[in-house]
Amino acid sequence: MTALITKAQFDDFKLITANIAPGKFASYLREAQEFDLQPLLGVELYIDLLDSAVNSPQYGDYEDLMLGSTYTRPNSDRKFKHEGVVAVLSYYIYSRYLMDAGVNSTPFGVVQKTNDFSQPTSDKTIARKISQAQSGGKAYWEGVQRYIIDNKTLTFLNLYRCAKTNTTGQGVNITAVGGNSNNRTKYRS
Numbered sequence: 001m002t003a004l005i006t007k008a009q010f011d012d013f014k015l016i017t018a019n020i021a022p023g024k025f026a027s028y029l030r031e032a033q034e035f036d037l038q039p040l041l042g043v044e045l046y047i048d049l050l051d052s053a054v055n056s057p058q059y060g061d062y063e064d065l066m067l068g069s070t071y072t073r074p075n076s077d078r079k080f081k082h083e084g085v086v087a088v089l090s091y092y093i094y095s096r097y098l099m100d101a102g103v104n105s106t107p108f109g110v111v112q113k114t115n116d117f118s119q120p121t122s123d124k125t126i127a128r129k130i131s132q133a134q135s136g137g138k139a140y141w142e143g144v145q146r147y148i149i150d151n152k153t154l155t156f157l158n159l160y161r162c163a164k165t166n167t168t169g170q171g172v173n174i175t176a177v178g179g180n181s182n183n184r185t186k187y188r189s
Contacts, residue, residue: 001026001030001033002050003029003030003033003053004029004037004049004066004085004089005066005086005090007022007025009086009090010025010086012086013087013090013091013094014090014091014094016094016097016101024100025093025097028096028100031096032089032095033089036089036092036137037085037089040141041085042160043161044161045156045159045160048159049062049066049085061156062156064084064147065085065144065147066084066085066086067084067086068084068086068087069081069084069147071150071151073150074153080143080147080150081143082140082143082144082146082147083140084140084144085144088137088141088144091133091134091136091140092133092134092137094133095133095134098126098130098133099126101126102120102121148160
């Protein structure tokens with residue numbers, strides 16, 4: 001798997017324990033890229049971005065998209081700013097870390113480590129932190145998406161294929177099954 005960001009870039013946005021195993025961080029990164037970021041960018045743009053990440057310089061044409069920028073919208077005097085895909089990905093990685101933090105797989109099953117000097121955080125608090133991280137990722141994504149839409153005249157951003165309203169990054173949204181026969185025939189090939 002091609003990692004779009006490094007642990008150091010992640011650390012600029014969110015902090016997690018320095019003792020995290022590199023394999024665990026790589027797992028959270030892989031899941032965030034595939035399950036959160038790819039649906040936001042669309043497959044074509046995502047694949048082109050992965051290809052660009054292995055080239056030198058690392059992001060090539062995608063540097064502003066990845067690292068953020070201040071830009072002027074075409075046919076406008078107004079300036080806009082976005083933090084980039086690195087910020088979006090960092091928050092989604094962090095939410096995945098929170099879902100798994102404190103839980104370890106052992107030969108005896110999945111366990112939660114405790115000791116005399118600490119106590120486990122409540123499920124409600126963890127759920128709130130996960131929701132906050134996902135909201136942060138979504139907020140950063142809205143700025144990135146605005147940048148993509150405003151700059152679609154750039155050849156490489158024409159690969160973006162997601163609808164303007166697809167900003168969840170949290171799976172598939174099914175609005176209806178069956179029901180109105182007009183909708184069913186509309187999506188048949």
